[in-house]
Amino acid sequence: MKFLDQAKIYIRSGNGGAGSVSFRREKFIPNGGPDGGDGGKGGDVWVEAADGLNTLIDFRYQQHFKAQTGHHGQGRQMHGAKGEDVVLRVPVGTQVLDEDKETVLVDLDEPGMKVKLLSGGNGGWGNTRFKGPVNQAPRHANPGQEGQERWIWLRLKLIADIGLAGLPNAGKSTFLSAVSAARPKVADYPFTTLTPNLGMVDLSPSERFVIADIPGLIEGASEGAGLGTRFLGHVERSASLIHLIDGTQDDVVEAYRIIRGELEAYGEGLGDKTEILALNKIDALTPEAREEKAAALEAVAGRRPVLVSGVSGEGVTELLRAAWAEVKLTRGEVTDEGEDVIPETPGGWQP
Numbered sequence: 001m002k003f004l005d006q007a008k009i010y011i012r013s014g015n016g017g018a019g020s021v022s023f024r025r026e027k028f029i030p031n032g033g034p035d036g037g038d039g040g041k042g043g044d045v046w047v048e049a050a051d052g053l054n055t056l057i058d059f060r061y062q063q064h065f066k067a068q069t070g071h072h073g074q075g076r077q078m079h080g081a082k083g084e085d086v087v088l089r090v091p092v093g094t095q096v097l098d099e100d101k102e103t104v105l106v107d108l109d110e111p112g113m114k115v116k117l118l119s120g121g122n123g124g125w126g127n128t129r130f131k132g133p134v135n136q137a138p139r140h141a142n143p144g145q146e147g148q149e150r151w152i153w154l155r156l157k158l159i160a161d162i163g164l165a166g167l168p169n170a171g172k173s174t175f176l177s178a179v180s181a182a183r184p185k186v187a188d189y190p191f192t193t194l195t196p197n198l199g200m201v202d203l204s205p206s207e208r209f210v211i212a213d214i215p216g217l218i219e220g221a222s223e224g225a226g227l228g229t230r231f232l233g234h235v236e237r238s239a240s241l242i243h244l245i246d247g248t249q250d251d252v253v254e255a256y257r258i259i260r261g262e263l264e265a266y267g268e269g270l271g272d273k274t275e276i277l278a279l280n281k282i283d284a285l286t287p288e289a290r291e292e293k294a295a296a297l298e299a300v301a302g303r304r305p306v307l308v309s310g311v312s313g314e315g316v317t318e319l320l321r322a323a324w325a326e327v328k329l330t331r332g333e334v335t336d337e338g339e340d341v342i343p344e345t346p347g348g349w350q351p
Contacts, residue, residue, distance in 0.1 A: 001044075003054075003055050003057070003196065003233070004055050004056045004057045004059070004060055004156075005055070005056060005113050005155065005156040005157075005158075005196075006056070006153065006154065006156070007056045007059035007060060007063070007152060007153070007154045008063070008152070008153050008154075009059055009062075009063045009064070009065060009088075009152060009154065010063060010064045010065070010149070010150075010151050010304055011045045011065050011066075011086070011088075011117060011118060011149065011150060011151075011152060012045070012064075012065070012066045012067065012118070012147055012148070012149040013042055013043060013044055013045050013067045013118035013119055013120040013121065013147035013148045013149070014041075014042025014043035014044075014066070014067035014069045014070060014083035014084075014120040014121065014147050015069045015070065015075065015083075015120075015121045015145070015146055016039050016040070016041055016042045016043045016069075016070045016120065016121035016122045016123040016124060016143075016144025016145045016146075016147075017038075017039025017040040017041075017042075017069060017070030017071045017072040017080035017083075017123045017124065017144045018039045018072045018073065018123075018124045018141065018142070018143045018144050019036060019037070019038050019039050019072075019073045019123070019124035019125045019126035019127065019129070019141030019142050019143075019144075020026070020032075020036035020037050020038075020072060020074050020075060020078075020126045020127070020141055021036050021126070021127045021139055021140065021141045022034065022036040022037075022074070022075030022076070022126070022127065022137075023036075023075075023137070024034050024075075024076075025036065033136065033137070034126075034127040034128050034130070034131050034137060034138055035075055035076055035077045035128055036073055036074075036075060036077070036126030036128050036141055037073035037074050037075070037076070037077045037078040037079040037080065037126045037128070038073045038079045038080065038123050038124065038125050038128040039070050039071070039072050039073045039080045039123030039124045039125075039126075039142075039143075039144045040070030040071045040072075040073075040078075040080030040081045040082045040083060040123045041070050041081065041082045041083065041120050041121070041122055041123050041146065042067060042068070042069055042082075042083045042114055042120025042121040042122075042123075042145075042147045043067030043068045043069075043070075043082065043083035043085045043086060043120045044085045044086075044118060044119050044120050045065065045067055045085070045086045045116070045117045045118040046085055046086070046087045046088065046107045046114055046115065046116050046117065047086065047087075047088045047090060047094075047096055047106060047108065047114070047115055047117055048089050048090070048108075048112070048113070048114040048115075048159070049090060049091070049092045049093075049094065049108035049109075049110060049111055049112060049113045049114075050090065050091070050092070050111075051092065051111045051112075052091040053089065053090065053091040053092075054091050054158070054198060056090065056091070056094070056154055056156055058062045059154060065086045065088065066086065067083055067084065067118075067120055067147065068083035068084040068085075069083050069085045069144070069147075069319045070082055070083045070120065070121070070123045070144055073123070073124070073126040073141070077126070077128055079123070079126075080123055082120075083120055085120075087114075088117075088154075088247070090108060090154060090313065091111060091156055092108065092109065092110065092111050092113075093108070093157045093158055093159040093237060094108045094154055094155065094156050094157075094161050095107050095108070095154070095155045095156075095157060096108070096115075096117065096152055096153070096154060097138050097152065097153040097154075097155055098150075098152065098153070098180060099150065099151045099152065099153070101153050105117070105152070107299050109159070109237070110218070111248070113241055115169065117152070117158055117302075118147070118148040118149070118150070119148065120144050120147055121144050121147045121148075122144065122145045123144050123145075124141060124142035124144045124145075125138060125141060125142045126141050127139065127141045129141075130347050135180070135258050136346060155233070156234075157233050157234055157236055158196055158198060158212050158234040158237070158338060159197060159210070159233070159237055160210045160211060160212035160234070160237065160238050161209035161210050161238065161239050161323075161327045161330070162209060162210070162211045162212070162238055162239065162240060162241070162242055162323050162326070162327065163211075163212050163213060163214055163234070163235030163238035163240075163241045163242070164211060164212065164213045164241075164242050164244060165214060165235065165241050165242070165244070165246075165259055165263065165335055166177065166243060166244040166245060166246070166255075166259060166280075167246065167255050167258065167259065168200050168256075169246060170244045170245060170246045170280060171244055171246060171280040171281055171310050172214075172244055174220045174310035174311060175213075175244060175280065175308070175310035175316075176197060176199045176211060176213045177199075177310075178310045178311075178313065178316060179199065179201050179211065179213065179310075179316060179320060180199030180201050180202075181199065181200065187213055195238075196212055196213060196214055196234045197212070197213040198210055198211070198212055198213075199211050199213070199314065201320060201323075201324075203320060203324055205270060205322070207324055209323070209324060209327045211242075211323075212235065212238065212323050214232070214234055214235055221224030228264035232262075232263075232266050232270065233272060234278045235273075236257050236269065236270065238273065239273075239274070239326055239327055239329075239330035239331075240273050240274035240275065240276060240323070240326040240330070241263075241270075241273050241274070241275045241276065241328075242275075242276045242319065242323060243256070243259060243260075243275050243276065243278065244278050244280045244308075245277070245278065245279055245280060245297065245305070246280060246281055247279045247280055247281045247282050247284070247285050247290070247293055248281050248284050248285070252293045252297055253296050253297065253299075253300050256277075256297060256300060256301060257300070268281055276303075276306065276319065276322050276323055277297060277305040277306065278305055278306045278307075278308050278315075278319055279293060279294055279297060279305040279306070279307050279308070280308055280309065280310065281309060281310075281311075282307045282308065282309050282314060282315070283309040283311050283312040283314065290307060291321055294307060304326070306318055306319045306322065341347055
């Protein structure tokens with residue numbers, strides 16, 4: 001399935017149904033009086049966060065969504081039915097923005113979250129509503145109110161516990177395929193990953209978390225260079241980052257500084273996220289080269305990187321355990337001191 005994380009669509013709620021002009025006509029009842037019913041309310045437009053979706057591709061093939069007009073009123077004081085609603089089912093993590101693409105209207109960050117975007121027009125009154133002592137046979141009714149309309153943007157920000165960051169060809173896709181069932185494109189040239197990929201890591205039946213592989217960043221990405229800022233938003237919701245650095249390149253320190261600079265320049269709290277530093281592709285390095293480059297990174301980052309290889313699997317478990325510790329901390333399952341949080345039993349202890 002093709003990945004799409006932005007879409008511009010047109011939405012319109014339904015018009016209200018028109019009221020009815022009708023008079024009671026029955027045998028032996030010469031003066032039945034008005035009995036026109038009211039029109040039904042127009043359909044609403046809703047947006048709902050649905051599990052199992054991870055792309056907005058459905059909104060590429062349909063950009064216009066219109067709710068149904070309310071049914072018109074009828075004689076015998078029969079009111080029209082409400083028009084059918086339109087429900088936009090989007091992935092969890094989708095934001096609804098105004099046409100200016102800046103004002104956030106709704107942030108659907110929880111599964112099952114449902115928000116009304118536009119309300120349908122009210123139905124018009126039938127002529128029964130207008131009868132009175134003076135006007136006992138009104139011959140007019142109200143039309144239904146017009147529905148609302150607007151253009152909106154849908155922008156998806158993936159929900160992942162851990163985000164993979166690094167320069168192009170740092171081995172992120174290989175690492176993701178090694179630790180999960182995801183099968184991203186892997187090749188020996190930069191920018192093989194053009195769209196984010198999600199992978200579920202299963203350390204044990206009770207230890208699971210989601211990793212997002214973000215397309216490679218280059219210098220100036222925070223200002224739009226390369227793939228630009230489009231995919232940086234997908235790591236905004238991540239608990240922490242795994243910063244992979246290609247150990248086979250000459251200057252690993254410069255690679256580290258480039259990515260750190262872009263994360264801080266982008267803002268939105270990316271520069272403040274907990275970062276797990278990893279020196280990747282160590283299977284292609286000699287023991288002396290490993291130690292030299294690890295020491296250089298430790299000097300600039302202030303902490304020793306984890307030595308890993310997505311190909312041989314060396315150091316992968318250690319890195320995943322460090323990532324799982326950060327996920328548990330973010331979820332509130334452990335305290336800052338590393339102690340497990342025991343959830344309280346409602347109503348006290350029960351045998």
